[in-house]
Amino acid sequence: MPQRLAEAVGAALYARDHAAQGLGITLVEIRPGYARMTMTVRQDMLNSHDICHGGFTFTLADTAFAYACNARNLVTVATGGTILYPASGRLGDRLTAIAEERHLQGRNGVTDVTITNQSGTVIALFRGQSRRIEGTVIAAG
Amino acid sequence: MPQRLAEAVGAALYARDHAAQGLGITLVEIRPGYARMTMTVRQDMLNSHDICHGGFTFTLADTAFAYACNARNLVTVATGGTILYPASGRLGDRLTAIAEERHLQGRNGVTDVTITNQSGTVIALFRGQSRRIEGTVIAAG
Amino acid sequence: MPQRLAEAVGAALYARDHAAQGLGITLVEIRPGYARMTMTVRQDMLNSHDICHGGFTFTLADTAFAYACNARNLVTVATGGTILYPASGRLGDRLTAIAEERHLQGRNGVTDVTITNQSGTVIALFRGQSRRIEGTVIAAG
Amino acid sequence: MPQRLAEAVGAALYARDHAAQGLGITLVEIRPGYARMTMTVRQDMLNSHDICHGGFTFTLADTAFAYACNARNLVTVATGGTILYPASGRLGDRLTAIAEERHLQGRNGVTDVTITNQSGTVIALFRGQSRRIEGTVIAAG
Numbered sequence: 001m002p003q004r005l006a007e008a009v010g011a012a013l014y015a016r017d018h019a020a021q022g023l024g025i026t027l028v029e030i031r032p033g034y035a036r037m038t039m040t041v042r043q044d045m046l047n048s049h050d051i052c053h054g055g056f057t058f059t060l061a062d063t064a065f066a067y068a069c070n071a072r073n074l075v076t077v078a079t080g081g082t083i084l085y086p087a088s089g090r091l092g093d094r095l096t097a098i099a100e101e102r103h104l105q106g107r108n109g110v111t112d113v114t115i116t117n118q119s120g121t122v123i124a125l126f127r128g129q130s131r132r133i134e135g136t137v138i139a140a141g
Numbered sequence: 142m143p144q145r146l147a148e149a150v151g152a153a154l155y156a157r158d159h160a161a162q163g164l165g166i167t168l169v170e171i172r173p174g175y176a177r178m179t180m181t182v183r184q185d186m187l188n189s190h191d192i193c194h195g196g197f198t199f200t201l202a203d204t205a206f207a208y209a210c211n212a213r214n215l216v217t218v219a220t221g222g223t224i225l226y227p228a229s230g231r232l233g234d235r236l237t238a239i240a241e242e243r244h245l246q247g248r249n250g251v252t253d254v255t256i257t258n259q260s261g262t263v264i265a266l267f268r269g270q271s272r273r274i275e276g277t278v279i280a281a282g
Numbered sequence: 283m284p285q286r287l288a289e290a291v292g293a294a295l296y297a298r299d300h301a302a303q304g305l306g307i308t309l310v311e312i313r314p315g316y317a318r319m320t321m322t323v324r325q326d327m328l329n330s331h332d333i334c335h336g337g338f339t340f341t342l343a344d345t346a347f348a349y350a351c352n353a354r355n356l357v358t359v360a361t362g363g364t365i366l367y368p369a370s371g372r373l374g375d376r377l378t379a380i381a382e383e384r385h386l387q388g389r390n391g392v393t394d395v396t397i398t399n400q401s402g403t404v405i406a407l408f409r410g411q412s413r414r415i416e417g418t419v420i421a422a423g
Numbered sequence: 424m425p426q427r428l429a430e431a432v433g434a435a436l437y438a439r440d441h442a443a444q445g446l447g448i449t450l451v452e453i454r455p456g457y458a459r460m461t462m463t464v465r466q467d468m469l470n471s472h473d474i475c476h477g478g479f480t481f482t483l484a485d486t487a488f489a490y491a492c493n494a495r496n497l498v499t500v501a502t503g504g505t506i507l508y509p510a511s512g513r514l515g516d517r518l519t520a521i522a523e524e525r526h527l528q529g530r531n532g533v534t535d536v537t538i539t540n541q542s543g544t545v546i547a548l549f550r551g552q553s554r555r556i557e558g559t560v561i562a563a564g
Contacts, residue, residue, distance in 0.1 A: 012189075019194035022185040044163040047207065048153075048278070053160040054219050055200025062196045066188065077229075078195050080411070082364065082505050084221040084552060086528045102537075103545050105509045110548050112535075114525075122526050125533055127550055129362070129507065137189070221552070223364050223505065225411060227387045243396075244404050246368050251407050253394075255384075263385050266392050268409055270366060270503070294471075301476035304467040326445040329489065330435075330560070335442035336501050337482025344478045348470065360477050362507040419471070 006030050006071040012138045013067060020063050023056065027067060033101030033111070035067035041093040052089030052123075061113040061126035064099035068111050069128075075135040076109070081128040087121050094118045107132040147171050147212040153279045154208060161204050164197065168208060174242030174252070176208035182234045193230030193264075201238050202254040202267035209240035209252050210269075216276040217250070222269040228262050235259045248273040288312050288353040294420045295349060302345050305338065309349060315383030315393070317349035323375040334371030334405075343395040343408035346381035350393050351410075357417040358391070363410040369403050376400045389414040429453050429494040435561045436490060443486050446479065450490060456524030456534070458490035464516040475512030475546075483520050484536040484549035491522035491534050492551075498558040499532070504551040510544050517541045530555040 010030035014020060020027075020037075023045075029036040039060045047053040061083060069076040089095055095115050103110040113126040151171035155161060161168075161178075164186075170177040180201045188194040202224060210217040230236055236256050244251040254267040292312035296302060302309075302319075305327075311318040321342045329335040343365060351358040371377055377397050385392040395408040433453035437443060443450075443460075446468075452459040462483045470476040484506060492499040512518055518538050526533040536549040 014189075016191075017189045018185045018187050019197065020188075044159045046159050047161075047204075048155075048158045048211075049216070049218065050157075053200060053203070054222070055196065055203045056160065058199045058203070058222075059194060059196025062194065062199070063188075070189075075190070077190065078226060080223070080225040080362075081195070081199075082221070082223040082550070084533055085219060086526055086531065086533070088218075103509055103548060105545070108509065110507055110509070122528070125526060125550075127505070127548075221503075223409070225392055227385055227390065227392070244368055244407060246404070249368065251366055251368070263387070266385060266409075268364070268407075296471075298473075299471045300467045300469050301479065302470075326441045328441050329443075329486075330437075330440045330493075331498070331500065332439075335482060335485070336504070337478065337485045338442065340481045340485070340504075341476060341478025344476070344481070345470075352471075357472070359472065359511075360508060362505070363477070363481075364503070364505040366503040367501060 002032050005073050006032050009071055009073050009137045010067055013070060023059065025060060025063055030067055030071050032071050033068055035064045035099045037064045037097050039095050041089045041091055043091060046091060054085060057089055057115060057124045058083050060095055060097050061115055061124055064097035064113050065111050065128040068099035068101060069109060069130045070137050073136045073138060074132050075137060076130045076132045079129045079131050081126060083124055083126045085124050087123050089123050095123060143173050146214050147173050150212055150214050150278045151208055154211060164200065166201060166204055171208055171212050173212050174209055176205045176240045178205045178238050180236050182230045182232055184232065187232060195226060198230055198256060198265045199224050201236055202256055202265055205238035205240035205254050206252050206269040209242060210250060210271045211278050214277045214279060215273050216278055217271045217273045220270045220272050222267060224265055224267045226265050228264050230258065230264050236264060284314050287355050288314050291353055291355050291419045292349055295352060305341065307342060307345055312349055312353050314353050315350055317346045317381045319346045319379050321377050323371045323373055325373065328373060336367060339371055339397060339406045340365050342377055342379050343397055343406055346379035346395050347393050347410040350381035350383060351391060351412045352419050355418045355420060356414050357419060358412045358414045361411045361413050363408060365406055365408045367406050369405050371405050377405060425455050428496055429455050432494055432496050432560045433490055436493060446482065448483060448486055453490055453494050455494050456491055458487045458522045460487045460520050462518050464512045464514055466514065469514060477508060480512055480538060480547045481506050483518055484538055484547055487520035487522035487536050488534050488551040491524060492532060492553045493560050496559045496561060497555050498560060499553045499555045502552045502554050504549060506547055506549045508547050510546050512546050518546060
């Protein structure tokens with residue numbers, strides 16, 4: 001039941017997520033407090049040093065974070081985040097982001113996201129803070 | 142002279158910055174340790190809650206950060222960053238990011254970026270860590 | 283008037299601040315959204331590498347942050363913080379922390395603290411997040 | 424062998440760790456990339472709101488972080504950290520910090536620390552960045 005709800009929420013979020021769609025981000029798996037998403041580094045994501053702009057890496061992390069946070073069908077928004085980049089994404093890299101809730105107390109949560117490339121190298125470590133606001137993602141019932 | 146160099150570096154960075162161009166980010170002003178850039182929130186930057194995806198806000202901040210860090214023509218990369226979102230960007234908002242170097246010691250630096258919308262409301266506060274690596278952005282001389 | 287209130291609040295906070303007193307932290311200046319405090323690095327603040335334990339540097343920063351946040355006589359608590367250490371404190375160093383509010387919107391604020399030693403070298407850059415809760419520090423009137 | 428080395432390093436670090444000793448921090452367990460330490464909240468750790476000063480919570484986290492990072496007998500220092508406080512420590516609380524290495528690549532690492540009280544409530548979530556420098560903690564051999 002929570003799993004079926006999580007999947008319905010994931011589908012609903014994705015259907016209206018212009019940003020994720022435009023970047024070619026795919027939702028692979030969603031569970032309460034968990035999401036796994038992938039993105040392939042495209043030409044238009046490269047910065048002047050010819051590596052994946054940290055902003056797109058961050059966007060992938062932030063997206064996985066958002067889906068994990070909202071998977072219980074309670075609208076939750078990001079209030080902040082930190083990211084560290086142990087390595088860089090390159091053109092054509094297939095990045096996988098795994099978001100896992102670390103803590104949830106009342107309306108405030110902390111979720112960690114790890115991004116790896118196709119070889120398993122860690123590209124980014126993200127930690128996001130979230131706050132639940134009013135409303136549900138999809139109609140309850 | 143440092144100012145002319147900063148402007149030449151800014152132009153060179155931008156010419157090969159697929160990410161900034163694709164997002165419609167504009168470089169308005171660049172000085173050593175300083176950059177001002179703008180971006181208008183587009184439909185394809187909205188997330189499922191119909192507000193600007195934090196990742197694009199972050200990308201704007203991270204871009205201004207990069208230009209400020211590289212303006213002395215010494216190649217410098219981001220190693221991490223933190224962002225707080227006091228408010229959200231909305232469709233059509235014109236966001237301005239101002240990046241200012243807070244600290245530089247040897248190869249390591251800290252640069253703060255503030256993003257405001259057209260009304261002066263603060264949308265994001267970013268703090269980036271940078272490390273200088275080998276090389277120059279444009280040929281010296 | 284706001285300035286007199288800030289000074290009264292600072293004195294009241296300090297009188298019951300066991301931690302600050304025990305560490306020899308001194309309140310030098312307080313204004314709404316601003317505080318300047320000093321601490322001398324003692325033997326019992328050194329870690330195994332014989333440098334000032336980052337925790338005490340953080341405590342000084344966090345203390346200045348708290349005084350700046352509470353100076354309007356509205357009880358405000360820290361919800362998180364980040365610190366970067368460009369350099370280390372040494373035995374006998376006289377550290378000065380300057381806390382300055384960067385942003386305040388409703389109950390949520392962001393305050394930056396810079397810690398320097400007696401030579402002006404930056405030892406730490408701290409950014410704290412705060413939330414105002416119920417109550418006043420001293421009786422109003 | 425790595426385990427015996429970690430324990431010898433832990434003992435050596437603690438013997439000269441004035442800060443940890445002075446705060447009554449105890450090293451309970453150490454392994455490569457891991458440390459568990461405890462601290463009881465004392466009167467002199469309380470701030471003006473009568474809760475444990477965030478700086479002491481941070482110091483406990485930072486200490487566990489340092490022991491975990493140095494447990495392979497390679498001198499490693501903190502370069503930065505972030506902390507979130509989901510709840511507050513109170514007088515007499517027995518806090519336990521568990522530090523676990525999340526990532527290590529070359530000389531740079533990321534270690535997470537979770538602090539709970541005697542009831543298992545999470546008091547703080549810390550993430551530290553480290554860099555290995557020259558030298559060993561104890562003589563090799």
